[in-house]
Amino acid sequence: xxxxxxxxKDFSNKCFTKLGMPENEAEIITEALMEADLREIHSxxxxxxxxxxxxxxxxxxxxxxxxxYETDNGALALMDAGYSSGQVAGYLAMEKAIxxxxxxxxxxxxxxxxxxxxxxxxxxxxxxxxxxxxxxxxNVVPLMPAIGGAEKVIGNNPISIxxxxxxxxxxxxxxxxxxTSFGKVLYAKEKREAIPEGWGVNAKxxxxxxxxxxxxxxxxxxxxxxxxxxxxxMIEILTGxxxxxxxxxxxxxxxxxxxKQSISHFMLAIDIKxxxxxxxxxxxxxxLVSFIKNSKKAQGVSEIYLPGEIEFLKEKRNKEKGxxxxxDTLASLNKMAEQLGLSGLAPSxxxxx
Numbered sequence: 001x002x003x004x005x006x007x008x009k010d011f012s013n014k015c016f017t018k019l020g021m022p023e024n025e026a027e028i029i030t031e032a033l034m035e036a037d038l039r040e041i042h043s044x045x046x047x048x049x050x051x052x053x054x055x056x057x058x059x060x061x062x063x064x065x066x067x068x069y070e071t072d073n074g075a076l077a078l079m080d081a082g083y084s085s086g087q088v089a090g091y092l093a094m095e096k097a098i099x100x101x102x103x104x105x106x107x108x109x110x111x112x113x114x115x116x117x118x119x120x121x122x123x124x125x126x127x128x129x130x131x132x133x134x135x136x137x138x139n140v141v142p143l144m145p146a147i148g149g150a151e152k153v154i155g156n157n158p159i160s161i162x163x164x165x166x167x168x169x170x171x172x173x174x175x176x177x178x179x180t181s182f183g184k185v186l187y188a189k190e191k192r193e194a195i196p197e198g199w200g201v202n203a204k205x206x207x208x209x210x211x212x213x214x215x216x217x218x219x220x221x222x223x224x225x226x227x228x229x230x231x232x233x234m235i236e237i238l239t240g241x242x243x244x245x246x247x248x249x250x251x252x253x254x255x256x257x258x259x260k261q262s263i264s265h266f267m268l269a270i271d272i273k274x275x276x277x278x279x280x281x282x283x284x285x286x287x288l289v290s291f292i293k294n295s296k297k298a299q300g301v302s303e304i305y306l307p308g309e310i311e312f313l314k315e316k317r318n319k320e321k322g323x324x325x326x327x328d329t330l331a332s333l334n335k336m337a338e339q340l341g342l343s344g345l346a347p348s349x350x351x352x353x
Contacts, residue, residue, distance in 0.1 A: 043183025
């Protein structure tokens with residue numbers, strides 16, 4: 001099914017403001033969810049709205065930002081998000097990192113006591129829009145075992161790096177340290193589809209194509225085996241350990257609605273013009289892009305894409321076409337709206353494929 005972007009945007013904002021959230025904070029969360037769905041990263045889109053609302057209703061996520069700074073010196077700051085929305089905390093942290101980079105050349109804001117913040121690229125791209133390079137890391141609930149282990153001890157901790165270009169789109173890498181995100185397994189379950197082999201294993205450590213077996217006692221598989229685990233571990237150190245926040249087995253699932261989550265983030269902005277002239281940077285990156293885009297193609301390949309380019313093309317198309325939404329997601333959103341005393345998404349606002 002397809003729904004107009006503006007319709008679901010308005011719906012989402014109303015859900016958050018109904019809970020007492022300030023409009024500007026509601027708009028930040030909605031924008032992050034919107035970008036995910038427009039880029040067809042549905043695992044981090046509006047399917048997450050009901051769990052965010054439930055956690056807010058139970059007091060596990062603050063409906064008004066409750067942010068303070070334990071350290072704020074020069075190029076560095078340590079934010080205590082006070083269990084605010086992950087999107088709001090992440091947005092404000094990257095804003096501050098950008099401000100510090102404008103003054104010092106680099107700005108680093110580490111965050112603790114935050115929540116799930118959606119797609120990591122939402123924040124790294126904030127820096128790219130300011131002629132900066134953005135680097136964003138986050139820890140998450142443990143989803144992967146150590147190499148040779150049979151217990152979840154580390155998250156599939158995501159990283160995103162965004163670099164501006166003067167072509168149509170910036171270059172942005174956004175990836176978890178597993179072969180897929182946990183959200184994509186949840187999305188496959190919602191679509192009642194099998195998952196590809198290699199995404200995860202069951203409780204016995206055997207490969208599975210059944211989402212339920214990964215969700216209920218199984219594990220995600222780390223990308224590149226020991227390499228993915230090693231990177232996930234270092235991200236854990238740069239987030240939860242470095243901030244004095246929660247890490248590894250200390251972090252409960254966001255679907256455990258009896259505990260606060262306490263996620264940590266790492267937001268770094270690099271002001272390019274403080275290193276080299278901006279024009280030189282753009283000349284260099286445009287040449288690099290041309291080397292890649294104009295390189296010899298493998299048989300049967302008609303186009304070579306840069307990281308993030310396919311998602312940006314989907315976003316451009318879907319802004320006009322509308323957002324794809326699963327029937328189960330729509331039912332979940334309308335059930336949530338009814339509980340909030342709001343109008344749901346009417347059939348007239350949804351086009352069936």
